[in-house]
Amino acid sequence: MTRLTQRLFHFAIVILGVTTLVFIALRMTGDPALMLLPGDPTPEDIMLARQKLGVDQPWLTQYITFISSAFRGDFGVSFQHGVDATGLVFERLPATAALAGSALLLAAAFAIPLGILAAVYRGTVIDLIVMVLAVIGQGVPFFWLGLMLILIFGVELRWFPTGGYGGWQHLILPSLTLAGYIAASTARLARSSMLEVLGRDYMRTARAKGLALHVVVLKHGLRNAAIPLITFLGLQMGLLLGGTVVVEEIFGWPGVGRLLLQAISYRDYPVVQAATFILAMIFVLVNILVDLIYTVLDPRIRDQR
Amino acid sequence: MTPRVVPIKPCAPDVSSEKTTFRVRRRHLKIVLPIAVLCAVVAVAVFAPALAPFDPTSQHLSLRLRPPSWIKGGDPRFLLGTDHLGRDILSRLYYGARVSLPIALAATTTGALIGITLGLLSGYFRGVVDSIVTKLIDIQLSFPFILFAIAVIAISGPKLYMLVLVLAARSWTTFARVVRGETFVIGGNDYVVAARALGASQPRVIFRHILPNILPLAVVIGTLDIGALIILESTLSFLGLGVQPPTVSWGRELSEARQYIQLAWWTTTFPGLALLVVVLFVNLLGDGLRDILDPRLRAR
Numbered sequence: 001m002t003r004l005t006q007r008l009f010h011f012a013i014v015i016l017g018v019t020t021l022v023f024i025a026l027r028m029t030g031d032p033a034l035m036l037l038p039g040d041p042t043p044e045d046i047m048l049a050r051q052k053l054g055v056d057q058p059w060l061t062q063y064i065t066f067i068s069s070a071f072r073g074d075f076g077v078s079f080q081h082g083v084d085a086t087g088l089v090f091e092r093l094p095a096t097a098a099l100a101g102s103a104l105l106l107a108a109a110f111a112i113p114l115g116i117l118a119a120v121y122r123g124t125v126i127d128l129i130v131m132v133l134a135v136i137g138q139g140v141p142f143f144w145l146g147l148m149l150i151l152i153f154g155v156e157l158r159w160f161p162t163g164g165y166g167g168w169q170h171l172i173l174p175s176l177t178l179a180g181y182i183a184a185s186t187a188r189l190a191r192s193s194m195l196e197v198l199g200r201d202y203m204r205t206a207r208a209k210g211l212a213l214h215v216v217v218l219k220h221g222l223r224n225a226a227i228p229l230i231t232f233l234g235l236q237m238g239l240l241l242g243g244t245v246v247v248e249e250i251f252g253w254p255g256v257g258r259l260l261l262q263a264i265s266y267r268d269y270p271v272v273q274a275a276t277f278i279l280a281m282i283f284v285l286v287n288i289l290v291d292l293i294y295t296v297l298d299p300r301i302r303d304q305r
Numbered sequence: 306m307t308p309r310v311v312p313i314k315p316c317a318p319d320v321s322s323e324k325t326t327f328r329v330r331r332r333h334l335k336i337v338l339p340i341a342v343l344c345a346v347v348a349v350a351v352f353a354p355a356l357a358p359f360d361p362t363s364q365h366l367s368l369r370l371r372p373p374s375w376i377k378g379g380d381p382r383f384l385l386g387t388d389h390l391g392r393d394i395l396s397r398l399y400y401g402a403r404v405s406l407p408i409a410l411a412a413t414t415t416g417a418l419i420g421i422t423l424g425l426l427s428g429y430f431r432g433v434v435d436s437i438v439t440k441l442i443d444i445q446l447s448f449p450f451i452l453f454a455i456a457v458i459a460i461s462g463p464k465l466y467m468l469v470l471v472l473a474a475r476s477w478t479t480f481a482r483v484v485r486g487e488t489f490v491i492g493g494n495d496y497v498v499a500a501r502a503l504g505a506s507q508p509r510v511i512f513r514h515i516l517p518n519i520l521p522l523a524v525v526i527g528t529l530d531i532g533a534l535i536i537l538e539s540t541l542s543f544l545g546l547g548v549q550p551p552t553v554s555w556g557r558e559l560s561e562a563r564q565y566i567q568l569a570w571w572t573t574t575f576p577g578l579a580l581l582v583v584v585l586f587v588n589l590l591g592d593g594l595r596d597i598l599d600p601r602l603r604a605r
Contacts, residue, residue: 013446021453028601078560111378135592139585141536143561144545144577151570233444242451250563261544265457283449 007291012283016067019273023066029069053079055269066273075274080263087272089256089278095165096255099247102171103178108233111183115190116225119198120217130187135139137184142243145252146177158242160266163252174251181243189232193225199225227298241279315600321353336593339586357396361553370569376599386571388562398579399552405583408465409534411565412472413527419473420480421523425511427481428488432442438485442478450475451540458546468547472534479526484519491515521598528591529575532584539580555580 041049050056054065054076068073074125075085120131153173154162159173197203198221206216247259256275263271333363349356371387372379379386385394427438452470461467462509491497492515498512539556541547548554 006394010443013440017444018453021456135588136581139588140582141539141556141577141580141584143540144573145574145576146579147559147566148561151566151573155567155570191326195533238446238449239451241450245451245455246544249544260452272456276456279449279452 004291007288011288015277015280015284017068019070019277020063023273037112050149053222053269061202070273070277075277076270078268078271080261080266080268080271084269085274086278087184088259088271089274092254092259093255093278095253096244096248096257098171099174099178099253099255100237100244102175103181103236103240103243104180104233107174107181107183107186107236111180112229113187113189115187116194116217116222117192118187119194120213122195122238129193130191132213134187134191136182140180142177142181143246143250145180146247149173149177150250163250165197165252165254170251170253174247176254177250178240178247179241182239186236187231190225190229193228197221197224223297227294229298230290230293234287238283241283330349333597335596336590339564339590339593342582342586343590346402347406347587349399350406353396353399353403354549357399358384359389359393359396361392361397361400362442363392363553367391370565370572373571374570377444382556385575388558388572389565389569395577397558398555398575400547401555401558401576401579402583404548405535405538405556405580408469408472408548409531412477412534413531413536415469415473416476416530417480417523417527420477421484421516421519423477424484425488425519428485429507429511429515433444435454438481445478447473451537454541455539455546458541462547463549465548468538469520471541472537474528475537476534479507479530480523481521483526487519487522488515491518525591525595528587528594530589532587535580535584535587539597554595 047056054062057065066075073086077083078085078088081088114130114133118127121127150162150173153159160169162173164170194217198217203216203220206220207213243251244255245260248255248257249255250262256279260272260275262268262278263275340419365387368383368387369379369389369391370390371383373386374381376386383393383395385398388394423438423441427435454475457471458467477482497510497514500510507511518584538547539554539559542554542556543560545557545560548557558576559573562569564574566573
């Protein structure tokens with residue numbers, strides 16, 4: 001059990017560090033009162049607005065208030081919209097979750113089989129094609145991939161809408177874009193971890209006792225190769241969550257990322273803090289989940305406890 | 306000749322055999338093409354004012370959104386067409402190279418200096434230094450970096466040095482992690498132990514005996530890192546958080562062109578292709594260098 005508590009402690013530090021950083025960064029420049037008031041506000045107007053927003057307090061007071069209420073899920077009221085910031089973020093969360101989730105599934109569904117194929121048929125044309133695709137994939141800026149998908153499937157072929165939110169058709173292009181962001185590295189890792197497993201004695205034994213190639217690869221191989229892969233995918237969640245910001249912006253997808261970008265340009269402190277805090281929490285929860293999946297997959301880790 | 310203290314790594318194969326000579330040459334061939342392409346890109350960047358047919362900011366408002374010259378309606382003076390303000394896309398591509406490459410290089414160098422130093426210290430002294438450095442790396446790796454970058458730049462304002470610092474903050478961990486591991490290994494080698502037994506000071510051991518053996522690896526990491534940083538820079542510029550107009554950058558270009566995607570495919574296609582080509586060949590160069598400089602990494 002010590003491993004899990006150690007991890008939890010580590011993640012708590014991460015979340016605290018991230019929120020502190022955001023808190024400091026947000027207050028380095030820019031006065032939200034000035035951003036919100038229309039026209040030429042008088043000094044009195046500014047003072048009043050600052051008081052109302054709570055930004056007239058010393059930083060330390062603001063920070064302590066912030067941390068203590070953050071862990072109650074209370075980030076205050078959005079400057080821009082006048083409603084509860086946490087509520088705003090949670091409203092947008094399903095859209096982001098749908099996008100990140102389908103992208104992760106898409107990437108895993110394409111990249112892992114391709115990586116395994118490349119490893120099993122190492123040195124053949126299959127391997128070459130997969131590796132060339134992966135190298136090109138790693139060179140493509142994913143936001144440009146999104147633009148190209150819009151251009152081809154949205155503007156030219158008119159198969160899918162170029163943006164917005166609605167049915168599954170709206171989800172296809174954004175999640176393909178986001179999947180493209182992590183597919184290449186996932187395929188490479190799937191290939192190299194499978195290659196490592198393929199060279200093991202137990203694989204040869206399994207083949208020698210007459211099991212078919214696909215049984216050996218999928219049962220003996222994949223189960224062992226899955227451990228580094230799952231850690232990797234857990235860490236990729238960080239990239240995915242960051243990537244959603246960009247993809248949501250391109251496709252006009254009404255998720256947390258777009259909310260965050262808007263909030264940043266308006267210096268809407270409560271929303272920025274709520275969004276980063278909640279995204280960091282999700283990332284941490286996913287990685288704790290990954291830790292738990294490990295123990296199911298790998299008895300060696302399970303028995304350490 | 307003075308005796309060499311630093312042993313040469315036994316990575317150079319036996320050149321006497323004809324077969325291996327050929328293999329070495331073939332391995333070297335892998336970096337010839339990337340180097341040639343990247344040299345061309347650098348040349349374009351350096352000589353952009355001479356090469357570009359137009360000033361990248363000069364507008365031809367009567368010639369807005371003209372397609373590339375080989376397409377009907379294209380103007381032969383604008384090879385790759387014009388953007389929404391009638392600016393020549395080719396010239397803007399040339400000038401864009403002057404921005405993306407230096408920023409990525411500066412960021413990687415900064416990241417390398419920080420990362421190598423911390424990696425050496427933590428790998429050599431271990432103990433407290435090591436646990437602090439590893440914690441820092443862990444924290445950094447366990448947060449969506451782009452969120453951090455967006456937050457910091459959005460707030461500090463999109464200044465060029467902030468952009469470089471943020472990119473460097475992304476890059477140092479890679480250096481630190483790998484250098485730390487290598488220092489562990491090299492620090493245990495007989496010649497390092499011997500140097501210490503002969504009374505070499507700690508800085509001398511670190512800089513004279515360990516560092517030279519790590520540099521090839523650092524070159525490989527650095528090259529592979531530049532590609533990632535070019536993409537990150539263009540992403541931030543695309544979001545309006547990186548390079549600011551009137552400075553031309555490929556990422557910025559794409560964000561402006563985005564609104565005209567229905568009307569003019571060329572405005573979004575070419576800057577992205579430029580990015581793709583540069584990043585692709587930087588990555589290929591990194592892969593090739595890795596094969597040559599560090600055969601142990603080749604399996605991955």
